[in-house]
Amino acid sequence: MKMKTRFILFTLLMGFSLISCEDYLDTKSLSKDSQGDIFNDVSNTSSAIVGVYGELIGDNGYGNRLSEILPMAADDFETSGDYNCNDRRGISMYAACSSNPELDDPFRQLYRGIERANLCIKYIPTSTVYQNGSESDKNMMDRYLGEALTLRAQFYYELIRNWGDVPFQDKPSSDYDNLFLEKTDRDIIYEQLLVDLEEAAQYVPWRTEANIPPTRLDKAAVKALRARIAMARAGYSLRRESQQMEQGSEPNTYYQIARQECLEVIERRGDHDLNPNFEDIFRSLHEGRADNTNEIIFEVGAFGGNSKTDSKLGYYNGLRHDRASQWNGGGGVNAIPVYFYEFKREDQRRDVTINIFEVNADEKTEVARADRWTDGKFRKSWTNITGPSQNLAVNWPIIRFSDVLLMFAEADNELNNGPSNKAISALQEVRARAFIDNPDEIEPIPTGQQEFFDAIVHERYLEFGGESIRKYDLIRWNLLNEKFIETRQKLENFMEGTGDYTNVPAVIYYKEASYDPSLSAQEVVEDLDIFFAGNDESTVFYNPAPDASQVPSGYSEARWRDGIEEEYIDSERKGFMQYFEPNRKELLPLYDDIINTNYNLTQDYGY
Structure with missing residues (x-):
């Protein structure tokens, strides 16, 4: 409870110490001088960073829409109800109208988070405490800078995987002469995020080095996010020019980044490890504590009993x-019923x-x-x-150690045209945990490249059900339509x-x-x-x-x-993913008002 109390206090301070844009690419802000003054104090900078974290949660963040409405449209789970293009079911059935209000506030909140992060990224390095403070103060300011860079990367990753190419704003709004930005190719954004995260990893300590709670970023979280973005960069996505699903260029470059980042996390078992009790991972989210082995590398904190800072x-x-x-x-x-039968009955x-x-x-x-x-x-x-x-103060898991193991295994398999012994062991670890009480039920790990890839696809299916990962996995593998x-x-x-x-x-x-x-x-x-x-x-x-x-x-x-x-299978009201169209519906439309307020934005992707 101390962890959540500190978070609440910092966020309250944030409300008095920092004003960010209240709308998508709005220009409302304090003067440049007063913004800079905030970062001349370590305590105020801490409050500012917590304000960036604050844009992760709430109804329009991972408290509901980013966790349970935009992503629940795969072969594991879907949102309940009957089709309507202007509500959550329109999204789940791949027929969201551009007038769907569920698309509006999450997009804007992600950009609010980016604006807050940009302020920290700009002013921390120029602050007097950063340049002339004590060594301990400088180290703390470095950590805050690393957190801001990482949070900005998380916000952009979420924007890209839902909307594709988006405007890339890497400075505070007040530094722009014209805020009507055009879309930037996602690969350009990804490249900058990968550079940012490489820098951030130098600043943010490992969990055990600073007793970091799971609701704050540690070095493992930075590296895991860098791996996840590298895997997305190496994978498929729907492109604006061709209107086709295309794989990213030079994929092995990015598989190598992902493999190395994951390996470095795997080698730090004292910070994070697989939890032998699968249920404890999710019980911990409901109980305001870390799980028993810190398998959850980073989770979004929820508190306060309201739609802005809590979760549903x-x-x-x-x-x-x-x-x-x-x-x-x-x-x-709701679960897709056949998903139940993908699990062996002995699988915990x-x-x-x-x-x-x-x-x-x-x-x-x-x-x-x-x-x-x-x-x-x-x-x-x-x-x-x-x-x-x-509002139940239940946290949302962003990334787990099992994801790191499986990303490592997948990247290794791609780089070596088949899995190394380390990749086989990583997949085996996840599978062995699932059958910890029934080891005789563990199926052997295949060694051929395609067979191993297929095993990874299925293991991730079983491991991450309901965690809003499956849809995006299938997209980056270009398997959504096939599945x-x-x-x-x-x-x-x-x-x-x-x-x-x-x-x-x-x-x-x-x-x-x-x-x-x-x-x-x-x-x-x-x-x-x-x-x-x-x-x-x-x-x-x-x-x-x-x-x-x-x-x-x-x-x-x-x-x-x-x-x-x-x-349930084939009807206009309820049919399973009834309106999905390959090479069109892998991405969501922009909300009408966002297009209407920026003359440089286009709808694209057939919407």
Whole structure:
């Protein structure tokens, strides 16, 4: 709690000490002299940096829209509801109108963060304390400069992966004669961000060197972000000129950057390591603490119980709790039903990632129909907040150690035309954690380049479900359309009970069971009162349902496979990724008013 208290105090100070632009590329600011004076004091500079962090969170940041609305449109999860081009479902079904208000405020908030970061980047090196202060003060100011450079890179990375080429502003607004900037090619922006992050890594200490909390950047976070941006630069993206998905030039240059940065993080196990308890990673986000091994390298802090500084994680998304229950929340994000069957039943990630149950008004569990399964890594009942509260102070994970392992493995495989022993070990580590209690179920790691790449694609699918990574992975691999076609076919087979889903039950018979959120996700699923007619209870989801005449009285029926109908797969209102078009919909349109207020901006990408 001390960590969050300090964050609140710094942010309150920030409100009095620094004014940033209030709108996209606005010119509102203090005079140049008063801006510079702020950075002549270490404490005020600290407040200014926390103000930059403040633009990560809230409803328009990773508290909701950047975490749960813009990215939830892949083969793992999607937002719930029926299609409307002007709301979240228009985004999830790849048919957002440029008038969709969900596109407006996140874009503007990212630029507010950039403006705040630019002020710090400009004035810290010229400040008197930076140039003439004590060695300890200079070191602290260096760290703040490194944090500002890294946060600016995070803001731009988020803009590019959603909107493609965007205006590149690398100075405070007051330094521009004309703020109506044109779009800059993303590769140019990426190149500058990679340079910035290389510099930032010299300034920001490792976590154990400065007792850095997970809501502040450490050297591992800087390096991990540099690796992530390098992987994006090496991968595919939708280009303005060709209107085609194209791979970035000289990809091996960027795979090499990613491999090296990841390797340096991997070699510092005292700072970050895999957490053997997968669930603890996500419990920690709800409890205001670091996870047991600092697997989360960087997370966005949430606090304050309001839409500006808090998050709706666990209320908007996550386990569905009936409104009449003490928790009242969840259900805004739904699992793609066939995703459940991508996990082996012994994989500890399955029941953490996907909720196949919901909590009713009597606070008991009920098996949910297949089109109502939810993302399980966020659950209001994992917090100590009850009642109608929507802001739960649940943090958002930006990057984890397992991501670093898998990026390393992927980059190594690309550079060597096949995986080295180190790459194989990195993938093996992630897979072994998943089956920590069932090591005999671990599949061997392939050694061919394409087969290893395919294994990475699938492992990331299982590892990061619901963490808003899958959509962007599929885009940089240029696999989005292929996976949507594949998933549509799987859904057809699931609905019809054919192929891999021949033995999947059409219905599940269950009784209400007591819900105890202190139990592990796996224990809650094991405690579901399901009638299994003599089969091993653990295989009930993998065997046909018993005949209804065998089912004792008192059991209710949940539509399992029967919960998916043709409308779910192919309809204007609900169809799976119904409006996706390759070489067009990989990016979002700019909001109309943003175009209207800058005559140098164009819509592009077929919008």
